[in-house]
Amino acid sequence: MGKSQNQAVFGDFQTPFALARDVAVFVAHEECNIRTVVEPTCGLGSFLRAAAEIFGQSATYFGFDINRDYIGSARAALREVRGAAGHVECQDFYQKDWKNFFSQQSATVLILGNPPWVTNAAMEAMGGVNLPEKTNFQRHGGFAAKTGKANFDISEWMLIRLLEALQGVRSAIAILCKTATARKVLRHAWLNGLDVGPSSLHLIDANAHFGVSVDACLFYTHTGIDEAEATATIYPGLSFGRPLQTFGLFGGELVSDIDAYRALRELDGLEYRRWRSGVKHDAAKVMEFRREGAIFVNGVGEEHDLETDFLYQLLKSSDLANGRLRPSRYVLLTQHRISDDTALIQESAPKTWRYLIDHAEQLDARGSSIYANRPRFAVFGIGDYTFAPWKVAISGLYKSLRFQSVGMAEDKPIVVDDTCYFIPCESKAEATFFSDLLNSDTAQRFISSLVFSDAKRPITIDVLKRVDLKKISERVGEEAKAIKYLSSPALESCHQRLLVFEKEEKYRIG
Numbered sequence: 001m002g003k004s005q006n007q008a009v010f011g012d013f014q015t016p017f018a019l020a021r022d023v024a025v026f027v028a029h030e031e032c033n034i035r036t037v038v039e040p041t042c043g044l045g046s047f048l049r050a051a052a053e054i055f056g057q058s059a060t061y062f063g064f065d066i067n068r069d070y071i072g073s074a075r076a077a078l079r080e081v082r083g084a085a086g087h088v089e090c091q092d093f094y095q096k097d098w099k100n101f102f103s104q105q106s107a108t109v110l111i112l113g114n115p116p117w118v119t120n121a122a123m124e125a126m127g128g129v130n131l132p133e134k135t136n137f138q139r140h141g142g143f144a145a146k147t148g149k150a151n152f153d154i155s156e157w158m159l160i161r162l163l164e165a166l167q168g169v170r171s172a173i174a175i176l177c178k179t180a181t182a183r184k185v186l187r188h189a190w191l192n193g194l195d196v197g198p199s200s201l202h203l204i205d206a207n208a209h210f211g212v213s214v215d216a217c218l219f220y221t222h223t224g225i226d227e228a229e230a231t232a233t234i235y236p237g238l239s240f241g242r243p244l245q246t247f248g249l250f251g252g253e254l255v256s257d258i259d260a261y262r263a264l265r266e267l268d269g270l271e272y273r274r275w276r277s278g279v280k281h282d283a284a285k286v287m288e289f290r291r292e293g294a295i296f297v298n299g300v301g302e303e304h305d306l307e308t309d310f311l312y313q314l315l316k317s318s319d320l321a322n323g324r325l326r327p328s329r330y331v332l333l334t335q336h337r338i339s340d341d342t343a344l345i346q347e348s349a350p351k352t353w354r355y356l357i358d359h360a361e362q363l364d365a366r367g368s369s370i371y372a373n374r375p376r377f378a379v380f381g382i383g384d385y386t387f388a389p390w391k392v393a394i395s396g397l398y399k400s401l402r403f404q405s406v407g408m409a410e411d412k413p414i415v416v417d418d419t420c421y422f423i424p425c426e427s428k429a430e431a432t433f434f435s436d437l438l439n440s441d442t443a444q445r446f447i448s449s450l451v452f453s454d455a456k457r458p459i460t461i462d463v464l465k466r467v468d469l470k471k472i473s474e475r476v477g478e479e480a481k482a483i484k485y486l487s488s489p490a491l492e493s494c495h496q497r498l499l500v501f502e503k504e505e506k507y508r509i510g
Contacts, residue, residue: 013116013210014043015176020050023112023218026238027174027204028054030220034172035106039113040093040162042271045074047112048088052081053403057383060106061086093158098165107170109223111162114176115155117214124235153178159185163223165194170224179234179454182219183254188248190230197222199232200240215263215454222258231258253462260449265474267446269468272486273423273434274459277396279333280380282366286359287379288314289330296330307349310334313409317419321398325406327414334377336387342375376410380418387413388424390431392438395420396459402446403438405431419457421464433481434469442475443467 024047028034035058036052042063052061061084063074068090079084093115102109115203148274153154155177162173163185189196199221206216217305218238231248235241246258251268253260261268281287285299289311295303296311313327334342356363356377363377370380390413391406397419407415407428416422425431437443450463 013114013117013212015046015207017046017050019176019204019209020046021053022238023047023174023176024050026218027110027112027172027220029048031108031110031172032179033108034059034110036060036109038063038064038105038109038111040064040098040111040158041066041113041115042074042088043067043070043114045070045077045088047114048074048086049077049080051110051112052078052084052086055110056081057083057085058167059110063088063171064091064093064096066090098162102165102169102171104167109166109169109171110174111166111171112174115158115188116153117178117181117212117216150433153181153184156184157182159219163189163194163196166223168224171222173219173221173223174218175219177219179203179217179241180452180456182217182232183267183452185219186221186232187249187254191252195223195226195228196231197225197227201232202238203234203236204238205242253450253466254452255450256452257449260445264442264449266444267442267468267471268466269471271465271467272469274385275421275423275464276383276385277381277383278393278418278420278422279331279386279462280370280418281331282368283359283363283372286362287332288395289332290328291330304351304355306332306352308410309349310345310352312412312415315414315416315420317395317397317404317417319403320393320404320406320416320420321395321400323402323404325404327409331415331417333381333382333386334379335375337383338374338378338380340375342377345377349404385424386415388426390425390428391416391422392425392431392434393422394438394459394464396457399453399458401444401451401459403435405435407431421459421461430485433478433485436469437469437472437476437478438475440472443472446472 033313034055037055037059038049039047039051039062041046042048042065045063048061048063051059061078063078063086065071065074071088071090075088078084078088132295159173159175159177165498179201186196186199188194199219201217201219202219203215206212206214210254217234221232231246233246234244236244245256247254248258250261250265288298289298289304291297292303294305296306297303309328310332312333314329314331315325315327316329319325319327334340334345334356345356360376371378389408392401392403393406394401405428406416406422408414423434425434438447447463447467450466450494451458470482470486473479473486
């Protein structure tokens with residue numbers, strides 16, 4: 001195995017000594033009684049050496065790593081610091097009894113280092129075996145697990161296990177990781193009642209230090225000091241000067257800006273219109289086309305003469321985020337509902353069926369379990385809502401919070417892909433009303449308080465369903481239209497989401 005592939009399989013980004021020393025200096029300014037220093041995935045030992053230089057003989061040092069090639073280097077790094085007492089050994093993080101280990105150490109314990117940044121799915125795909133035992137520690141439901149929500153950074157799993165093992169132990173934790181990972185770990189700790197004290201995220205330049213373009217930080221937190229609070233503040237560097245913003249847990253979910261959220265928290269309410277994700281097919285080269293006259297060209301450049309019965313114009317996240325509302329591509333949708341028998345296409349659109357059969361190898365090979373026990377060539381994220389004549393849609397992948405009204409093309413509804421979210425509407429007027437409401441300054445400030453712009457998917461269903469359309473309409477003086485569009489049954493309404501006007505008279509004009 002080559003060096004770069006070995007690095008990828010172990011999720012291995014060795015920390016430059018200068019950065020490790022900066023972290024150790026930062027921690028030393030805040031912690032005055034460090035007795036044990038532990039680097040759980042020590043690699044070449046940069047943190048061990050840096051900590052030993054700063055804390056000296058007052059602490060005992062422990063380093064562990066699964067990669068035997070690193071152990072000698074880590075031991076040598078620690079020996080460079082005269083008088084430092086330490087122990088470095090080859091140890092599988094997942095097999096070590098961390099709770100027992102920490103219970104035997106002198107407090108205060110400092111955990112520092114840089115665990116793997118790779119995800120469990122990515123490492124498994126590369127053939128790596130350095131993985132935790134598969135458990136649903138995030139407690140996602142079955143569908144969430146099937147569609148990828150249960151994928152996680154290895155460092156997330158490691159940090160949660162360390163926090164669990166440190167319960168009742170006075171400790172400080174200073175770990176380099178993705179900012180998204182730090183948030184997920186804190187959310188898990190807060191929701192599960194773990195003893196986690198003052199916490200902060202200190203941003204670092206991952207591209208400068210590791211050559212990767214990802215939002216990263218020093219995650220700094222504590223256990224065993226009885227100052228639990230479900231908030232954490234973000235700082236631009238390794239200091240506590242000039243805080244950027246504070247995030248925290250409200251109602252079981254994270255909000256990105258506590259101050260902004262508190263000012264508008266009354267808008268956090270009911271999902272009066274159900275948000276949906278777009279169509280999912282997992283075979284773009286086969287199922288998506290560009291049109292050249294009467295001919296449809298698929299993703300591998302093949303030209304096909306197809307019936308238009310099952311072809312719909314398609315918008316993707318980049319289209320919505322950049323305001324490109326004239327579709328440049330088509331998508332083949334084999335169903336209107338998930339229960340539809342796709343074999344019926346053979347009679348109604350024989351050329352389309354022939355195309356599907358000719359590309360059956362690619363379609364049958366789609367790996368997601370959502371296609372198991374479904375009709376052949378099935379798609380997902382499909383239903384009556386998909387074919388609503390109008391939609392209010394937003395990209396899930398971009399930082400832009402702009403909502404777009406999407407209508408019809410060629411006498412058919414335009415559809416969006418599964419990186420987008422939308423609410424179906426029955427008319428242009430209805431879609432315009434909702435998009436204007438959601439693009440209002442009030443709604444935008446509230447949604448911004450919920451969104452973490454550095455997340456892989458900043459906008460999610462979980463965020464959107466918290467936006468109370470009724471309360472926003474009251475805030476911006478649109479009560480009359482709210483009566484029209486929210487008080488009567490419509491697409492994607494249900495008894496729970498129907499608008500109940502406690503005193504309807506107060507909304508009437510004149």
